Amino acid sequence: MHNEFDLVARHFYRPTPQTRLGPGDDGALLCPAPGMELAVTSDMLVCGVHFLPDADPGNLGWKTLAVNLSDLAAMGAKARWALLAMSLPAADEDWLAAFSEGFYACARTFGVDLVGGDTTRGALSLCVTALGEVPAGEALCRDRAQAGDDLWLSGHPGLAALGLRHLQGEIVLPEPLCRLCLHRLHAPAPRLALGERLRLIAHAAIDISDGLMADAGHIAERSGLTAEIFLHRLPRLPQGVEQAVAREALLCGGDDYELAFTASPRQRPALARIAAQLDIPLWRVGQMRADAATPSARLLDSEGKIVPLVKQGYDHFHAPFSGASPFSLAKE
Amino acid sequence: MHNEFDLVARHFYRPTPQTRLGPGDDGALLCPAPGMELAVTSDMLVCGVHFLPDADPGNLGWKTLAVNLSDLAAMGAKARWALLAMSLPAADEDWLAAFSEGFYACARTFGVDLVGGDTTRGALSLCVTALGEVPAGEALCRDRAQAGDDLWLSGHPGLAALGLRHLQGEIVLPEPLCRLCLHRLHAPAPRLALGERLRLIAHAAIDISDGLMADAGHIAERSGLTAEIFLHRLPRLPQGVEQAVAREALLCGGDDYELAFTASPRQRPALARIAAQLDIPLWRVGQMRADAATPSARLLDSEGKIVPLVKQGYDHFHAPFSGASPFSLAKE
Numbered sequence: 001m002h003n004e005f006d007l008v009a010r011h012f013y014r015p016t017p018q019t020r021l022g023p024g025d026d027g028a029l030l031c032p033a034p035g036m037e038l039a040v041t042s043d044m045l046v047c048g049v050h051f052l053p054d055a056d057p058g059n060l061g062w063k064t065l066a067v068n069l070s071d072l073a074a075m076g077a078k079a080r081w082a083l084l085a086m087s088l089p090a091a092d093e094d095w096l097a098a099f100s101e102g103f104y105a106c107a108r109t110f111g112v113d114l115v116g117g118d119t120t121r122g123a124l125s126l127c128v129t130a131l132g133e134v135p136a137g138e139a140l141c142r143d144r145a146q147a148g149d150d151l152w153l154s155g156h157p158g159l160a161a162l163g164l165r166h167l168q169g170e171i172v173l174p175e176p177l178c179r180l181c182l183h184r185l186h187a188p189a190p191r192l193a194l195g196e197r198l199r200l201i202a203h204a205a206i207d208i209s210d211g212l213m214a215d216a217g218h219i220a221e222r223s224g225l226t227a228e229i230f231l232h233r234l235p236r237l238p239q240g241v242e243q244a245v246a247r248e249a250l251l252c253g254g255d256d257y258e259l260a261f262t263a264s265p266r267q268r269p270a271l272a273r274i275a276a277q278l279d280i281p282l283w284r285v286g287q288m289r290a291d292a293a294t295p296s297a298r299l300l301d302s303e304g305k306i307v308p309l310v311k312q313g314y315d316h317f318h319a320p321f322s323g324a325s326p327f328s329l330a331k332e
Numbered sequence: 333m334h335n336e337f338d339l340v341a342r343h344f345y346r347p348t349p350q351t352r353l354g355p356g357d358d359g360a361l362l363c364p365a366p367g368m369e370l371a372v373t374s375d376m377l378v379c380g381v382h383f384l385p386d387a388d389p390g391n392l393g394w395k396t397l398a399v400n401l402s403d404l405a406a407m408g409a410k411a412r413w414a415l416l417a418m419s420l421p422a423a424d425e426d427w428l429a430a431f432s433e434g435f436y437a438c439a440r441t442f443g444v445d446l447v448g449g450d451t452t453r454g455a456l457s458l459c460v461t462a463l464g465e466v467p468a469g470e471a472l473c474r475d476r477a478q479a480g481d482d483l484w485l486s487g488h489p490g491l492a493a494l495g496l497r498h499l500q501g502e503i504v505l506p507e508p509l510c511r512l513c514l515h516r517l518h519a520p521a522p523r524l525a526l527g528e529r530l531r532l533i534a535h536a537a538i539d540i541s542d543g544l545m546a547d548a549g550h551i552a553e554r555s556g557l558t559a560e561i562f563l564h565r566l567p568r569l570p571q572g573v574e575q576a577v578a579r580e581a582l583l584c585g586g587d588d589y590e591l592a593f594t595a596s597p598r599q600r601p602a603l604a605r606i607a608a609q610l611d612i613p614l615w616r617v618g619q620m621r622a623d624a625a626t627p628s629a630r631l632l633d634s635e636g637k638i639v640p641l642v643k644q645g646y647d648h649f650h651a652p653f654s655g656a657s658p659f660s661l662a663k664e
Contacts, residue, residue: 044419127376
């Protein structure tokens with residue numbers, strides 16, 4: 001029978017080579033490098049809202065850290081440290097062992113030290129704070145998009161949302177698409193390498209956690225511009241699934257944690273090189289315009305006509321996890 | 333009807349004068365001062381475990397931040413920034429307004445910028461990450477106590493625990509003691525000014541969140557020493573309550589968030605000056621000894637005999653909030 005302190009120590013006190021003082025004291029001590037600013041973000045994942053009660057604990061451990069690192073990627077920061085606060089219904093050693101394996105697998109992959117946190121009894125919820133470094137003045141923010149910027153998108157967002165709908169029994173995905181979608185859902189890879197390369201190239205960036213339309217809308221609102229997204233410039237949709245469903249997932253699915261960013265058209269050659277070097281598809285899906293009576297994102301068809309949307313965002317207080325997709329395309 | 337983003341923006345986006353980029357982006361950007369190390373700590377407070385469902389939201393807001401700042405105090409850090417991740421069962425505007433008032437009252441009092449966080453739906457729980465600065469090499473840790481050190485205690489710990497027992501109907505406190513105890517329980521004052529003054533004076537420090545015996549035990553274990561605490565050197569017990577109950581609260585009550593620390597006997601004059609300047613009582617309650625077969629804290633009577641203890645710590649997996657006190661004195 002282990003008590004709280006034993007359990008935490010057994011699974012979460014691993015070496016922290018890039019940290020002056022790791023777990024086990026009142027707090028951790030970090031030494032940011034000279035000339036660096038510190039990017040910091042917190043996310044809370046709640047059982048029944050962000051993941052299902054029977055979620056594989058190894059996948060969950062990976063994802064809990066990955067979604068926070070994705071925020072650092074969107075700032076152009078190098079990920080360095082994390083803290084993990086957990087509320088657990090019981091001291092389940094097998095669950096903790098698997099969760100910590102997944103968490104540390106993600107931490108190792110992206111060079112992060114777990115430096116502290118908290119453990120308490122309660123309904124299962126997980127709160128990670130992630131810290132990274134970015135050279136002073138080079139962080140990517142949401143509010144710096146400029147009129148005339150291209151709007152870019154990384155990877156193939158939407159696959160994770162398709163995986164979720166498959167798990168919820170709403171659609172049936174064929175193999176090998178199903179496996180790919182579930183992998184993206186369970187083990188998203190935060191775009192840290194891309195984020196670092198976008199410093200001094202992108203004007204504004206965001207990670208897609210609420211969906212492309214909603215998150216491009218956040219850039220637009222914060223920058224006082226309109227984000228125009230062209231239907232015919234979107235990534236090709238996967239085969240083996242109804243195309244309207246796949247498009248909805250692409251436009252509203254956030255669980256892939258890809259990046260959306262804006263950059264001057266002069267940066268197109270540089271971005272082509274980055275895409276090739278990192279082997280990440282980068283799609284030039286739209287542009288930022290200054291004619292913004294109400295800054296927002298809008299979807300346009302190939303003739304430049306607006307494609308009406310029902311709802312753009314995900315709101316935890318109105319969209320139950322198991323309910324309908326929080327976004328749907330109105331009739332085109 | 334407000335959505336999640338409106339609600340958070342309305343109550344939690346206030347100016348962050350000491351921060352390069354505050355809430356509203358993927359993360360915040362902090363600029364630690366040159367030559368400083370960063371102290372960072374996370375605590376999660378869960379409804380039904382750390383506070384009652386009908387807790388006053390203003391008090392709760394204050395305390396949620398204060399308990400984290402107490403960890404920074406125990407490191408000797410100057411508090412600077414905090415992030416707040418909340419899981420809320422409903423978007424209750426009145427509750428959020430009162431909670432944010434309490435939170436910001438604490439933040440203003442101790443010079444902290446709220447720079448970011450997260451809001452989600454779920455059972456009520458609150459996770460704060462607090463960040464502070466401390467000159468490189470001067471942080472107070474738990475593992476630096478030296479044999480021969482005095483063991484010191486600040487303030488009057490135990491009052492908050494008495495207040496809790498009063499609220500739970502286990503004891504009845506007379507006025508004005510009752511009001512004092514409830515104030516300590518609801519609005520603990522983290523000992524940040526004391527922590528900063530203890531840099532280069534104390535060898536080891538901890539904030540008392542698990543109780544004096546347990547937390548002195550943490551210093552002892554981490555330093556490989558025995559902490560001897562003398563019954564006759566403890567602060568005078570409050571009048572109007574059974575003395576055995578008051579003593580138990582003093583030895584096991586953690587909710588006051590006082591500091592325990594060790595220092596060389598040569599520092600007694602300096603500590604007397606600090607106590608006078610800050611108007612905080614400092615009690616020299618014991619000493620650190622090297623004869624530690626099993627490093628721990630022990631309580632001794634005036635003849636040097638060990639006073640047996642039943643249980644020293646608080647373990648969230650074994651001690652329900654509403655149950656018996658997690659610590660009790662055996663027969664003296």
